[in-house]
Amino acid sequence: MSNDTLSRRNFLRTTGLGSAGLFLGLYLPDAARAMIMTEHEALAADVYTELTAWVLIEPTGKVTLMCHRAEMGQGVYHSIAQIIAEELEVDLASVDIKFAQGNEKKYGSQLTGGSSTIRGSYKNSLKLSASARVVLTMAAAARWAVPIAECYAESGHVIHKPTGKKFHFGELVVEAAKLKAPENIALKPRSAYKLIGKPLHRKDTPMKTNGSAIFGLDKRIPGMVFAAVERNPRLRGKIKSFDDSATRKIPGVTNVIKIAMGVYEMDREGVAVVATSTWAALQGKKALKIEWDDTGFEHVNSLEIFSKQRELLKTEEGRILTTQGDPNGVITQSKDLLDVVYETPYQSHCAMEPLNCIAHHRGDTVEIWGPVQAPNWIQDYISKKMGIAFEKVIVNMTFLGGGFGRKALTDYPHEALVISKAIGLPVQVVWTREDDATQGPFRPGISYRCQGVIDGNKNISAIKFRMAGQNNDHFRSGDNGKANRSTSEGWLKPYFESIKNISFADVTFKTPIPTIFWRSVYASTNGFAYESFVNELAHKSGKDPLEFRREHLKEERTQKLLDKVAEVSGWKNKGKGFGMAVTECFGTTVAQVVKVSKSKGGKLKIDQVWAVVDCGWYVNPDIIHAQVEGAIVMGLGAATIHEITFKDGLVEQHNFYDYKMPRITDIPPIEVHIMENNEDAGGIGEPGLPPFAPALTDAIFDLTGKRIRKLPFDMASI
Known part of the structure; x- marks a missing residue:
C-alpha cells in the first residue's frame, strides 16, 4: 500500500x-x-x-x-x-x-x-x-x-x-x-x-x-473519570436550584454540573457529580441538595392508573388490530357471555449489571463503550440529538450483565456524552440500583377485557380481546393513530382457523411513565390474559384445558407439541393441581404445565414445571434449557413477587429489599423438552416466559377453585 x-x-x-x-x-x-x-x-x-x-x-x-x-x-x-x-x-x-x-x-x-x-x-x-x-x-x-x-x-x-x-x-x-x-x-x-x-x-x-470477561463496569480507557447523576425522582420537571457545597468537599470530586438527558423526545434534568472514582462520585451525589420544580406535571398513582384502564375498557371499543367474522354480533346476542378483566403490573428490568456507559466527546467525533443492546439506535439518536455525523458516532459493545430490553434505550449513552462534552474528558457514568429501579423505563402495566361465547358444541364461537395499556411505540415515534402492533402478540395463529369470530383491539391509554420492551415484550402480559381466558372458557365448556386446546389448535405441529407436553407431564393420569398454557412469540411456541399442591400446614407450593419448546432448527440444547429455565424464574417473580408501583408521581420500590427477586428456595424443579423438526429457527431468549403465569394460575384454580386475574399475587395468601 x-x-x-x-x-x-x-x-x-x-x-x-x-x-x-x-x-x-x-x-x-x-x-x-x-x-x-x-x-x-x-x-x-x-x-x-x-x-x-x-x-x-x-x-x-x-x-x-x-x-x-x-x-x-x-x-x-x-x-x-x-x-x-x-x-x-x-x-x-x-x-x-x-x-x-x-x-x-x-x-x-x-x-x-x-x-x-x-x-x-x-x-x-x-x-x-x-x-x-x-x-x-x-x-x-x-x-x-x-x-x-x-x-x-x-x-x-x-x-x-x-x-x-x-x-x-x-x-x-x-x-x-x-x-x-x-x-x-x-x-x-x-x-x-x-x-x-x-x-x-x-x-x-x-x-x-x-473474571477475564469485560463487562461495561469493567471497561477502562486512558484519562477516564467517573460520574454519578441525581435525576428528578418524579421523571418530569425541572431543577429549581441545587446546593453542591457539601459535595465539593468530598475527596475526589472534581466537578458538579447541571445536565439534561434525552429520554425519547423528552429531556430529563439532573445534576452530575464528576470524580476520580466511582465511590467518590456516588458519595458526592448523596451530599447534593436539590430543589425540584414538578408543577404542571401529572403525579401518577398506581390505583388511579388501573382504575382508569378499567373504566376505559367498560366504554371504549379501541383501535382494531385484527378482526374476522362478527364477534360483536355473536357477543351481543349471547345470553351466556363470559366477560372478565385481567390486570398485569408495571415491572422493572433489574438486570444484575446496573446501567453504565463510558463516553468520550471529541468534538466532531464521539465514542462510547459499554453494555448496549442497540448500537445502531444509539448512533441514529446521538447523530440527530447532538448534530454529529452518523458515521462519526462510534459504539463499542462489551458483555452485558443482563439487558431484557432496558439496555436498548439511548438515554444513558446520551447522558454520558453530555457529561463528557461538558468536561472535555472521557467519563464513565454509573447508575445505582436505586437509579435503575426508580427511573425506568418500565414494562407497561396493562388491563385486559376478555369476552367469549361457547357454542352448542362446547367450542368457542366468538372471542373479543381489548387491552388498555401504554404503547411503547408512542414513546419512540409518537401516536400514529393505529392499534398497538403487539396487541395479539403471544396468541397462536392456529386459533384463527378454528374460531370464526375474533377480534383484538387496543384501547389507547397514556401516562407520563416511560415504558420500553421487557423480556418477551407484550407477550409477557398478553399471554397471561389470553391463555387464562382460554382456560376459563375450557372450564365453562366443561372440558379438560389441554383437550380444549387440542380441539382449537388443529395445526399438526401444534398437535405434536400438545402430545409431548401431555406425555412428559403425565397429564392423562393427573390428579388435582395441574394447569397449562401455550403461547407463541418470536417464531417459537412453548407449552407449559405447572403442578401445585398444599403442604400439611396449608402452604401453597409449586411442585414441578414442565416446558416443551418448539423452536424449529436450533444450535445448542443446553442454552435452550438455560434460557427457558431463566425465563420461568423471571416469570415466577413477575407473577408472584415483585411489581413497580407509583404514589404521588414517585416509584415506591428502590432496591432488592422492596423489589424482591425469587430465591433459590422458591424455584421448583423445571423440566425442559425440545421438539425435533426441520422447521425454520425461532427465537429462544424470550418465549419461555409468557406461558408460565397462566399455567400457574390455572393449576391453582384446579387445586383450590380460586381464579386469579390480577398479578402479582401472594402465594402465601392462597
Whole structure:
C-alpha cells in the first residue's frame, strides 16, 4: 500500500485486523454470497462498509469471528461461533470471538431484541462458512493437482483422502483468496452435524468464571473519570436550584454540573457529580441538595392508573388490530357471555449489571463503550440529538450483565456524552440500583377485557380481546393513530382457523411513565390474559384445558407439541393441581404445565414445571434449557413477587429489599423438552416466559377453585 493511500481510516483497519489472510463477508443485498479476498485487496476495494458480517482466517489458521450482536447472557456469543465452526470445519476451541463496533452498513441491524440473532442469520452464516470451506478445499486440491472430490476439510485442515497429506487453512490463504466459490453449495444435513445441535460448553463461561470477561463496569480507557447523576425522582420537571457545597468537599470530586438527558423526545434534568472514582462520585451525589420544580406535571398513582384502564375498557371499543367474522354480533346476542378483566403490573428490568456507559466527546467525533443492546439506535439518536455525523458516532459493545430490553434505550449513552462534552474528558457514568429501579423505563402495566361465547358444541364461537395499556411505540415515534402492533402478540395463529369470530383491539391509554420492551415484550402480559381466558372458557365448556386446546389448535405441529407436553407431564393420569398454557412469540411456541399442591400446614407450593419448546432448527440444547429455565424464574417473580408501583408521581420500590427477586428456595424443579423438526429457527431468549403465569394460575384454580386475574399475587395468601 502506497503512503498516499494510507489514510487514518485504512491504518486503523489494517492494524485492527492484524495479519489476516482470508477475509469472509456477506454483501447486501445478496446476503448469501461469500466474498474471499486478502486483507489488502479488501482495503483496496473499500468493501468493508458494504458488509453485514465477516470472519477472518489468519495465516496461522486461526479463525476470528466478529459478534455483531450483544451478549447479555442469552448465548449468542457462543451460538454464532458454533454455527460458523460447523460448516467451516474448524475446532470450536480454536475460534476467537470479538465484539463488533456499531456499523449498520457492515452488519445490518445490530439490535439485540425479539430473540432475533440466530433465527435472523443462521442460514446466511451456514452458507458463508460452507463457501469458505469449499474454496480452501479447492486451493488444496489445486496445489496437490488432485481431484477436489479426493479432498475434505476437518479440524481446520484440508486433507487428501488417499495419501493423508494435509494443509492447515492458513497455508492455503493465498490460493484460496484467488478462487471463486461455486454457487448453490450443498449444506450438511442435520444428521451430519458434529457441533450444531450438541450441548457444547459455552465459550464465554470460562471468561465469566475467571473474571477475564469485560463487562461495561469493567471497561477502562486512558484519562477516564467517573460520574454519578441525581435525576428528578418524579421523571418530569425541572431543577429549581441545587446546593453542591457539601459535595465539593468530598475527596475526589472534581466537578458538579447541571445536565439534561434525552429520554425519547423528552429531556430529563439532573445534576452530575464528576470524580476520580466511582465511590467518590456516588458519595458526592448523596451530599447534593436539590430543589425540584414538578408543577404542571401529572403525579401518577398506581390505583388511579388501573382504575382508569378499567373504566376505559367498560366504554371504549379501541383501535382494531385484527378482526374476522362478527364477534360483536355473536357477543351481543349471547345470553351466556363470559366477560372478565385481567390486570398485569408495571415491572422493572433489574438486570444484575446496573446501567453504565463510558463516553468520550471529541468534538466532531464521539465514542462510547459499554453494555448496549442497540448500537445502531444509539448512533441514529446521538447523530440527530447532538448534530454529529452518523458515521462519526462510534459504539463499542462489551458483555452485558443482563439487558431484557432496558439496555436498548439511548438515554444513558446520551447522558454520558453530555457529561463528557461538558468536561472535555472521557467519563464513565454509573447508575445505582436505586437509579435503575426508580427511573425506568418500565414494562407497561396493562388491563385486559376478555369476552367469549361457547357454542352448542362446547367450542368457542366468538372471542373479543381489548387491552388498555401504554404503547411503547408512542414513546419512540409518537401516536400514529393505529392499534398497538403487539396487541395479539403471544396468541397462536392456529386459533384463527378454528374460531370464526375474533377480534383484538387496543384501547389507547397514556401516562407520563416511560415504558420500553421487557423480556418477551407484550407477550409477557398478553399471554397471561389470553391463555387464562382460554382456560376459563375450557372450564365453562366443561372440558379438560389441554383437550380444549387440542380441539382449537388443529395445526399438526401444534398437535405434536400438545402430545409431548401431555406425555412428559403425565397429564392423562393427573390428579388435582395441574394447569397449562401455550403461547407463541418470536417464531417459537412453548407449552407449559405447572403442578401445585398444599403442604400439611396449608402452604401453597409449586411442585414441578414442565416446558416443551418448539423452536424449529436450533444450535445448542443446553442454552435452550438455560434460557427457558431463566425465563420461568423471571416469570415466577413477575407473577408472584415483585411489581413497580407509583404514589404521588414517585416509584415506591428502590432496591432488592422492596423489589424482591425469587430465591433459590422458591424455584421448583423445571423440566425442559425440545421438539425435533426441520422447521425454520425461532427465537429462544424470550418465549419461555409468557406461558408460565397462566399455567400457574390455572393449576391453582384446579387445586383450590380460586381464579386469579390480577398479578402479582401472594402465594402465601392462597
